[in-house]
Amino acid sequence: MxxxxxxxxxxxxxxxxxxxxxxxxxxxxxxxxxPAVLLIGTYKSTDSPRFQLRGTGFVVSDGQMVVTNAHVLPADLSSADAPALVVQVRQASGEWQMRPARVLGTNAARDLALLRMEGPAAPAMRLGNSSAVREGADLAFMGFPIGGVLGFSVVTHRATVSSITAAALPSPSAGRLSEQAIRGLRGGTFEIFQLDATAYPGNSGGPLFDPDTGEVVGVMNMVLIKSTRESALSQPSGISYAIPSVHVQELLDRHR
Missing domain, CATH: 1.20.5 (Single alpha-helices involved in coiled-coils or other helix-helix interfaces)
Known part of the structure; x- marks a missing residue:
């Protein structure tokens, strides 16, 4: 005994x-x-507040390229009266440094955008192999949930991959398909990660990563995918989604 x-x-x-x-x-x-997770927003001296947070982004590649969701970007960037697109980089002192940014390219069908920010290179995240992610995998994601309501502090959540499934669900009738769902189906459906965690609009564009290696395997998305899978739900459902990082790599390869 x-x-x-x-x-x-x-x-x-x-x-x-x-x-x-x-x-x-x-x-x-x-x-x-x-240090690689950024605030994405706009700046205009006549606005109140002058900086408007629109979502999360993260640094990749050479330390000046930034990945986020395409829907995070303002629609009127080309207008003469439009606010400037900016990112904010956290300094070693803990303060945020605002930098101008420009759009290098987008993938509207995958709701991804690639930016280049001005200034010195920041620490960059490594992209992992999203094809190796399996259902049941324990991952984590970072971002700024509910915008600036909780303050501009990076928040981390754990998440399990509940399912690897199609981004757009079939509808029993054409009349129930949303405009975004129709565009998605025309562009060809693709697989996404369904997670057992609640994310909010401020998390859009944030990295989904392996807790051990830190490699990014997905990009959080709370607009494009929910509009095609959970359009009937108006409140957070405890389910979140992410675009696999393979599509980020494709975007990078086109704009290096």
């Missing part, structure tokens, strides 16, 4: 160590990745 009891204590101790290592792993990853 003493031997059995000793083995049980050893097993419990090993499990505690493994859990501790897992938690420490995510904490270390968050600390490393936070």
């Amino acid at each position: 003493k031997k059995i009891f000793g083995l049980v204590l050893l097993f419990v101790g090993l499990m505690a160590v493994q859990v501790g290592h897992a938690r420490a792993g995510l904490s270390d990853t968050i600390e490393r990745l936070k």
Whole structure:
């Protein structure tokens, strides 16, 4: 009995160590990745407030390229009276530094945008192999939920991949298809990650990443996909979605 009891204590101790290592792993990853997560918004001196947060972005490639959702971008950027597109980069001091940015390219069908920001290179995230992600995988995502209501602090949530499924659901009748759903179906459906976590509009464009390696495997999206899968739901459903990073890589390859 003493031997059995000793083995049980050893097993419990090993499990505690493994859990501790897992938690420490995510904490270390968050600390490393936070400088690469940016505020995406607009700036106009006559607006109040002058900076308007529109979503989240993250730095990739050479440290000056930024990935976000296409719907985060203002529709009137070409107008002479339009506010300037800007990003805000967190400095080592903890303060946010505003920088001008321009659009390099977009993929409207995947709701992705690639920007280039001015100024020195920032720490960049690595893109992972989204094709290797399996249902049941434990991931995490970062962003600015509910915009500036909670303050401009990077927030991290854990998420499990509940399903890898089609971005657009078939409708029993053409009359129930939304305009976005029709555009999506015409452009060809694609697979997305369905997550068991609640995200908010401010999370749009944020990175979905592996907690151990920090590699980005997806981009959070709360507009394009919900409009085609959950258009009947007006409140957060506890389900979130992300665009696989393979589509980010395709966008990068076209605009290097």
